[in-house]
Amino acid sequence: MKSLFCCPLCGAPLEREPARLFCPNRHSFDRSAAGYVHLLPANRKHSKDPGDDKAMVAARAAFLEKGYYTPLRNSLCKVILQYTENLSAPVILDSGCGEGWYTAGLFQALSQAGRTPQIAGVDLSRAALRRAAKRVPRAEFAAASVYHLPIPDNSVDVLVNIFSPLAADEFARVLRPGGLFCYAVPSARHLWEMKEVLYPTPYENPVKREDYSGFVWRDIKEIRYTVDLENTSDIMALFGMTPYAWKTPKEGVARLEALNRLRCQIGFDLHLYERA
Numbered sequence: 001m002k003s004l005f006c007c008p009l010c011g012a013p014l015e016r017e018p019a020r021l022f023c024p025n026r027h028s029f030d031r032s033a034a035g036y037v038h039l040l041p042a043n044r045k046h047s048k049d050p051g052d053d054k055a056m057v058a059a060r061a062a063f064l065e066k067g068y069y070t071p072l073r074n075s076l077c078k079v080i081l082q083y084t085e086n087l088s089a090p091v092i093l094d095s096g097c098g099e100g101w102y103t104a105g106l107f108q109a110l111s112q113a114g115r116t117p118q119i120a121g122v123d124l125s126r127a128a129l130r131r132a133a134k135r136v137p138r139a140e141f142a143a144a145s146v147y148h149l150p151i152p153d154n155s156v157d158v159l160v161n162i163f164s165p166l167a168a169d170e171f172a173r174v175l176r177p178g179g180l181f182c183y184a185v186p187s188a189r190h191l192w193e194m195k196e197v198l199y200p201t202p203y204e205n206p207v208k209r210e211d212y213s214g215f216v217w218r219d220i221k222e223i224r225y226t227v228d229l230e231n232t233s234d235i236m237a238l239f240g241m242t243p244y245a246w247k248t249p250k251e252g253v254a255r256l257e258a259l260n261r262l263r264c265q266i267g268f269d270l271h272l273y274e275r276a
C-alpha cells in the first residue's frame, strides 16, 4: 500500500507495511509500536526528544478534550468539507498536528460525509504523535520537520496549520495547484482577560494579513466566543498552550495561578489561501 509520505533520504515514494515504510532505494523506516513513523533525519534532530514534552502534551490534550476549542475545529471541518465536495478521497496534511485533536475532527467529519479521507500528520513531539496515532489509527503520522516535509511535490489537496510553525515555501511545494491552505492565527483580543491578569499593560495581538509567495488569499473565517474556565488546572493548561508561558514574569504567572475561574474571550482568524 502506498504511503502519503516520501523517503526523507532520497524523496522516492514510500510503500507501507504493517511494521515499516520503505522506498525502492532500500531505505527503510520502522513504525513505532504506537503507530507513527520516524522520518526525521538524524542530522536535523537537534535534541534527543524534540518538540513538546509529555506533560505539556497531556495538559493540552485534556484541555482540548473539554471542548473549549470546538468552535474552531467545527469551522475548520466545515470549510474543508465544502472545499473537498467533489473529491471522494481528499489528501489532507495536518502540519504540526500535535496530539491529533483537529486531525481526528477532520477524519470524522469527512468520513461521516461519505468520503475516504487520506490524512497525514507531522509533528516533532513523540509524546504528541503517540496520542495522534492512537486517536486516528487510519491516518498516517510521522515525526518530521515542517520545514522539510517528507511529502511529494503537488500531492496535497488541503494543508492545515493550527498554531504551529509556518513554512510557507514548503507548504506551497507540497500543495497541488488549486489546493487549499488553512491557517489559523489568534485574533487581536484572543485571551484578552488572561493577558489582563498576566501583564500590567496588556497589548492586543498584532493582526495583519500576510501574503505568501505561491498563494492567493481567498477568505477569512472569524471565530469569536467566550469560555468560562472553571478551575485552576484548565486556566494553567490554556496558559501553557500560549507563547506567554515562555515570557511572562513570575509575578504575573502567580496572579494567574491564584485564580480558580476565568471568563475569557477566544478569537481565531482562519485564513484560507489557494495554491496558485
Ligand SMILES: [Zn+2]
Pocket (backbone or CB within 6 Å): 007, 008, 009, 010, 011, 012, 023, 024, 025, 026, 027
Ligand atoms: Zn529512499
